[in-house]
Amino acid sequence: QQSTFNMFGGKIIGNKAANGGGAVYVGFYGNQHGTFNMSGGAITGNNAIDGGGVFVVAGGTFTMSDGAISSNTAVNCGGGVNVQGIFNMNGGVIEYNKDTTDNSSWGGGGVAIYDKGKAALSGGEIRYKSSNIAGGGILILYNNSSQQKVTMAGVSIINNTAGANGGGVCVTTDGVTNTIVGGSTKITGNVIGGEIVDGILSGGAINNFYLSSDKYIQLGTGADEPRNGMSVGITTAISPTDGSPVQITTNGNTDDEKYFFSDDTAYAVKYESNQLKLVNAYSIANDAKDA
Numbered sequence: 525q526q527s528t529f530n531m532f533g534g535k536i537i538g539n540k541a542a543n544g545g546g547a548v549y550v551g552f553y554g555n556q557h558g559t560f561n562m563s564g565g566a567i568t569g570n571n572a573i574d575g576g577g578v579f580v581v582a583g584g585t586f587t588m589s590d591g592a593i594s595s596n597t598a599v600n601c602g603g604g605v606n607v608q609g610i611f612n613m614n615g616g617v618i619e620y621n622k623d624t625t626d627n628s629s630w631g632g633g634g635v636a637i638y639d640k641g642k643a644a645l646s647g648g649e650i651r652y653k654s655s656n657i658a659g660g661g662i663l664i665l666y667n668n669s670s671q672q673k674v675t676m677a678g679v680s681i682i683n684n685t686a687g688a689n690g691g692g693v694c695v696t697t698d699g700v701t702n703t704i705v706g707g708s709t710k711i712t713g714n715v716i717g718g719e720i721v722d723g724i725l726s727g728g729a730i731n732n733f734y735l736s737s738d739k740y741i742q743l744g745t746g747a748d749e750p751r752n753g754m755s756v757g758i759t760t761a762i763s764p765t766d767g768s769p770v771q772i773t774t775n776g777n778t779d780d781e782k783y784f785f786s787d788d789t790a791y792a793v794k795y796e797s798n799q800l801k802l803v804n805a806y807s808i809a810n811d812a813k814d815a
Contacts, residue, residue: 526557531591533564539571544606545579546570546596552583552609562588562616570596574636575606576621582640584609588616588648595620600627601663602636603653611635611643613679620723622654631655631694632663633684639665640672645679646707652720653684658734659694660684660714664703666696677707677748681732683725685718690734692757706744708753730787732757741773743780743800754783760802764791769801776800 529548536547547570550558560578567577576596580586586605593604594617603621605611622633630636633653637643650661661684664674681692689696691714695703711732718728733756735741743750764770772784776799784793784800792805 526559528559528561531560531562531565535566535568536570537566538569541572544572544574544581546572546576548578550578550580550584550586550609552581558584560584560586562586562591564591566592566594568592568594568596571598573599575602576604578605580605580607580609580611580641582608585612586610587612587614589614590616592616593618593621597621598623600625601630601632601638601665603633603655605635606632607635607637607641607643608639609641611637611641613643613645613648615647617648618650619652620720623656625656628657628688629665629696630663631658631686632665633660633686634662636663636665637672637674638663642672643674645674645676647678649680649682651680651682651684652723652725654720655686657687658689658696660686660691662693663690664693664695673702673704675704675744675748676709677704677744678709680710682710682713684714685720685725685728686716686731688716689736690731691715691718691728692732694734695739696736702742704742704744704748705756706748706750706754708751709756710754711756714757730757731759732787734759734761735772736761740771743773743775750780750783756784757787758784758793758802759787764802764804766804769794769796769803771799771801773800
């Protein structure tokens with residue numbers, strides 16, 4: 525059985541939850557699966573410990589096709605949306621949300637996805653978010669769960685900031701990495717150490733998509749394969765050195781190089797052995813010179 529909430533317009537504003545879901549809690553109880561469909565309206569100015577705007581527990585499903593989730597705050601994870609169930613984003617805007625955590629393992633100013641959470645982000649924008657620690661736009665926090673899967677195949681994650689890692693996206697901690705990127709996804713213009721004032725991001729160092737050690741991106745295939753318009757900046761926890769590139773994808777081909785760039789101009793993205801890797805740009809220049 526299923527309980528469904530469809531939101532076509534209106535506002536949910538200025539609410540507070542002691543635990544999860546300042547505005548909307550999408551739950552699961554007994555054999556009842558909660559579903560929240562948002563195709564308009566606004567969720568704004570709400571507060572919670574987790575999921576300042578929306579909290580999706582395991583067994584719950586949230587689909588966003590339009591509308592805005594804005595100016596919400598979480599103490600721990602997911603200023604806009606906290607996902608432990610299923611989150612589908614086909615359109616709309618998630619903006620000006622934040623988390624205020626001091627825990628180095630938490631964050632996700634816009635969206636936090638962890639445990640068995642699954643997300644398919646095929647449209648819309650995640651922008652102008654602030655995380656005190658990690659994942660200004662999105663924090664993908666793996667808890668040793670092979671069931672977790674995140675697909676970005678058309679979403680734009682732009683102009684976000686984080687205190688430490690992943691101004692746009694941060695993939696961190698232990699577990700199986702099922703992070704798929706493709707389509708016309710844009711993850712650009714994000715920083716660490718920046719500031720958002722009156723809707724304008726300023727300062728900070730470029731840091732778009734942060735991969736912690738031994739975490740990789742899987743390039744989309746079929747309908748989700750990279751295509752014109754895709755642009756993703758990469759930062760890795762381990763910096764490449766001469767002769768020691770750092771793997772960033774589990775698959776790929778030469779044509780896929782053009783969809784990625786290094787956030788640090790000292791490095792570059794290069795195809796090697798069916799993978800994309802971050803390499804020392806100086807080495808590439810010398811190879812070209814020798815050729």
